[in-house]
Amino acid sequence: MNNILVLPMALPVLAGIILIFFRKHIKIQRGISLGVMLINIGISIYLLNRIQEEGILRLDFGGWEPPFGILFVADSFSIILVLTTSIVAAICLLYAFSSIGKAHENMFFYSFVSFLIAGVNGSFLTGDLFNLYVNFEVMLLASYVLVALGGKKVQLRESIKYVVINVLSSWFFLIAIAYLYGSIGTLNMAHISERIAESGQTPLLTGISMVFLTVFALKSGLLLYYWLPGSYSTPPTAVAALFGALLTKVGIYAIIRVFTLFFYHEPEFTHTIIGILAGITLIGGSIGAVAFKDIRQIVSYNVVIGVGFILVGLAVGTQAALEGSIYYLMHDMIVKALLFLLAGTMIKVAGSANMDEMSGLIRNYPLFGWIFFIVMISLSGIPPLSGFIGKVLIGQGAVETGSYLLLALAFISSIVVLYSLLRIFLNCFWGETMISFEDEIPMKKGWIIPCVLLAIATIALGLGAEALAPYVSDAANTLINPDVYIDAVLYDK
Amino acid sequence: MKINNVILKTVTKVVIYIILTLAVYLFLAGHNSPGGGFIGGLVLSTAFVLLFIVYDIETIQKALPFDFKKVAALGAFLAVGTGFGSFVFDVPFLTQAFGYFNLPFFGEVELTTVTIFELGVALVVVGVVVTIILSISEDV
Amino acid sequence: METLITILAGVLVTVATYLLLSKSVIRVILGTAILSHAAHLMIMTMGGLKEGEVPLIGKDHGPYVDALPQALILTSIVIGFAVTALSLVLAYRTYQETGTDTLDELRGNKHE
Numbered sequence: 001m002n003n004i005l006v007l008p009m010a011l012p013v014l015a016g017i018i019l020i021f022f023r024k025h026i027k028i029q030r031g032i033s034l035g036v037m038l039i040n041i042g043i044s045i046y047l048l049n050r051i052q053e054e055g056i057l058r059l060d061f062g063g064w065e066p067p068f069g070i071l072f073v074a075d076s077f078s079i080i081l082v083l084t085t086s087i088v089a090a091i092c093l094l095y096a097f098s099s100i101g102k103a104h105e106n107m108f109f110y111s112f113v114s115f116l117i118a119g120v121n122g123s124f125l126t127g128d129l130f131n132l133y134v135n136f137e138v139m140l141l142a143s144y145v146l147v148a149l150g151g152k153k154v155q156l157r158e159s160i161k162y163v164v165i166n167v168l169s170s171w172f173f174l175i176a177i178a179y180l181y182g183s184i185g186t187l188n189m190a191h192i193s194e195r196i197a198e199s200g201q202t203p204l205l206t207g208i209s210m211v212f213l214t215v216f217a218l219k220s221g222l223l224l225y226y227w228l229p230g231s232y233s234t235p236p237t238a239v240a241a242l243f244g245a246l247l248t249k250v251g252i253y254a255i256i257r258v259f260t261l262f263f264y265h266e267p268e269f270t271h272t273i274i275g276i277l278a279g280i281t282l283i284g285g286s287i288g289a290v291a292f293k294d295i296r297q298i299v300s301y302n303v304v305i306g307v308g309f310i311l312v313g314l315a316v317g318t319q320a321a322l323e324g325s326i327y328y329l330m331h332d333m334i335v336k337a338l339l340f341l342l343a344g345t346m347i348k349v350a351g352s353a354n355m356d357e358m359s360g361l362i363r364n365y366p367l368f369g370w371i372f373f374i375v376m377i378s379l380s381g382i383p384p385l386s387g388f389i390g391k392v393l394i395g396q397g398a399v400e401t402g403s404y405l406l407l408a409l410a411f412i413s414s415i416v417v418l419y420s421l422l423r424i425f426l427n428c429f430w431g432e433t434m435i436s437f438e439d440e441i442p443m444k445k446g447w448i449i450p451c452v453l454l455a456i457a458t459i460a461l462g463l464g465a466e467a468l469a470p471y472v473s474d475a476a477n478t479l480i481n482p483d484v485y486i487d488a489v490l491y492d493k
Numbered sequence: 494m495k496i497n498n499v500i501l502k503t504v505t506k507v508v509i510y511i512i513l514t515l516a517v518y519l520f521l522a523g524h525n526s527p528g529g530g531f532i533g534g535l536v537l538s539t540a541f542v543l544l545f546i547v548y549d550i551e552t553i554q555k556a557l558p559f560d561f562k563k564v565a566a567l568g569a570f571l572a573v574g575t576g577f578g579s580f581v582f583d584v585p586f587l588t589q590a591f592g593y594f595n596l597p598f599f600g601e602v603e604l605t606t607v608t609i610f611e612l613g614v615a616l617v618v619v620g621v622v623v624t625i626i627l628s629i630s631e632d633v
Numbered sequence: 634m635e636t637l638i639t640i641l642a643g644v645l646v647t648v649a650t651y652l653l654l655s656k657s658v659i660r661v662i663l664g665t666a667i668l669s670h671a672a673h674l675m676i677m678t679m680g681g682l683k684e685g686e687v688p689l690i691g692k693d694h695g696p697y698v699d700a701l702p703q704a705l706i707l708t709s710i711v712i713g714f715a716v717t718a719l720s721l722v723l724a725y726r727t728y729q730e731t732g733t734d735t736l737d738e739l740r741g742n743k744h745e
Contacts, residue, residue, distance in 0.1 A: 003579060010576060017566050062588045062589060134708060141719065151730065157727065160658060160720075160723060160724065160727055164653075167716055167720070168668070171665075178672065178675045178678075178679045527689075
């Protein structure tokens with residue numbers, strides 16, 4: 001019995017519900033929500049090790065055997081993402097404790113964060129396409145509320161656009177599911193894969209795959225990222241960090257899953273299109289990252305660049321490149337969360353989001369400045385930090401298959417990332433200090449500790465890449481050989 | 494603003510019982526026929542909404558002193574909680590159990606654990622619908 | 634029958650697109666609601682129409698229609714209901730806060 005598989009999703013849901021009863025007891029709310037995230041970290045480490053011994057695990061809801069029932073499937077790829085999600089969520093919650101404010105905490109903030117995490121974990125774990133849609137919606141509903149919570153003018157304005165664009169993309173998701181069900185007649189992911197392999201990937205199916213690509217591109221910000229900077233720069237820092245770290249990654253996970261499990265028969269067409277989209281995303285994100293003076297906008301465009309980079313790995317599609325994508329996904333979740341936390345804290349202490357109105361912050365907050373430095377070199381991929389290993393592996397894959405244009409775009413974008421962050425570093429941290437020591441807003445422990453923890457995580461991921469290698473290569477192996485997944489789900493092997 | 498709408502009020506007093514009965518019927522029918530928690534809950538909440546429209550909000554809130562957010566949370570707790578029962582009995586998550594019982598007056602009935610789940614769903618629907626209606630109507 | 638329902642779904646999508654492109658927030662929300670109904674019709678058509686009996690235990694004997702699309706539609710109706718309700722509340726709060734429901738005026742300006 002693998003009932004433990006459902007816990008990463010069910011525990012946050014249950015916690016979120018229980019928290020509604022403790023509206024006035026903020027300490028209890030904090031304790032429960034943080035506790036659930038920590039338990040999830042433990043569960044996912046346990047599951048990750050069990051998968052190495054026993055192979056892919058699955059849980060059939062209500063005892064309905066696949067392909068008839070809904071099921072959760074845990075392979076290394078999904079559990080690695082669940083683990084990273086839990087770590088990032090726990091640390092973002094720590095930051096929220098001292099920054100989010102009483103008004104939010106009284107308005108069920110922790111409940112909605114729990115629901116958000118439940119949706120994210122559920123999306124990673126599910127083995128049923130329609131269930132993926134449902135989990136996406138759970139996550140999105142929570143995120144709609146979190147964007148609007150607080151009710152400031154700008155927030156409400158951006159939240160309407162965010163809701164409409166996501167409702168539209170969910171609609172495309174439904175249509176894509178309807179088409180696929182009409183032509184294949186099943187919704188179990190392993191079963192879909194098997195049937196597509198039997199019937200061959202006809203042009204009709206390739207067309208359907210493009211509808212799926214549109215949906216997930218909208219959700220992950222691949223080329224269709226125009227909605228992203230606006231909605232990610234208005235909510236409170238802790239929420240923005242969660243969004244920047246997690247939401248686009250769910251879209252990326254779905255793209256990788258769909259195009260390695262279902263539609264992997266025509267890579268000349270589908271993967272080329274993904275490659276082109278990734279390339280354009282890298283260019284567009286790079287332009288955005290250097291074009292603005294508002295640091296929130298710069299940071300948001302850095303998310304876009306990350307999306308493009310990870311999908312270069314999928315477009316290349318070799319084992320090395322996919323391993324690189326997985327490493328980079330983990331790295332990106334951790335570092336983007338850190339980047340958003342740092343940007344939010346900078347705005348809080350400097351009282352402005354404009355680069356020109358900040359300077360010399362490192363004199364007031366030395367530790368803070370050095371953490372920003374670590375993020376910067378980690379994002380640009382300097383060893384021994386976590387960005388390095390992902391970039392090397394994706395680069396290796398791109399060289400093996402001769403995709404030099406993508407390789408060039410990916411690595412030039414790294415330089416742009418470095419430039420855009422260096423610009424912030426030079427403008428805001430160096431130079432004459434503008435905050436006199438009397439006016440200095442003291443750096444709260446609750447602000448700096450989460451940042452330190454995430455900085456440690458990025459260093460640890462860089463140094464511990466070797467220790468993670470067996471898990472990551474197992475994950476990439478399952479992605480390269482869909483038969484492993486199908487056998488585990490349908491034939492109990 | 495108070496409108497004295499005698500006809501509407503009188504009709505409501507009768508109709509409300511019909512709606513409530515229909516809601517309970519739909520809820521219980523839902524096991525093997527059309528109906529169920531969601532639909533039953535929606536009909537139930539239309540009864541509440543009708544009350545809120547015909548009488549004013551304060552009167553009804555005195556008569557129904559629930560925090561509807563908590564009703565929704567209680568429902569969700571029930572629904573998810575039934576899933577956690579599976580951990581106790583060591584069966585897959587969300588497995589349903591059912592049996593036939595001889596109850597006095599009703600005769601032999603089929604009782605299932607799904608009904609608890611459906612009750613949870615119904616409460617969630619009532620709670621959410623009424624919360625939304627109240628949050629829009631409160632400050633007009 | 635399938636052709637008719639597909640055309641009906643197409644009409645709904647047309648109406649919804651028209652509403653989505655209008656400038657009033659409330660029309661946009663109505664547009665999304667109609668859009669989701671078009672998707673539901675689509676799912677139903679994909680499962681095949683009028684191919685068997687109502688899929689209820691103990692009602693009829695003989696081949697039943699595919700019950701899965703109906704389950705999908707019910708789930709998706711519930712989700713659509715939640716999203717529409719939430720966006721209505723959101724639109725209302727935005728109207729309260731900004732005093733406008735025109736998307737042009739909600740665009741915002743650079744300096745704030």
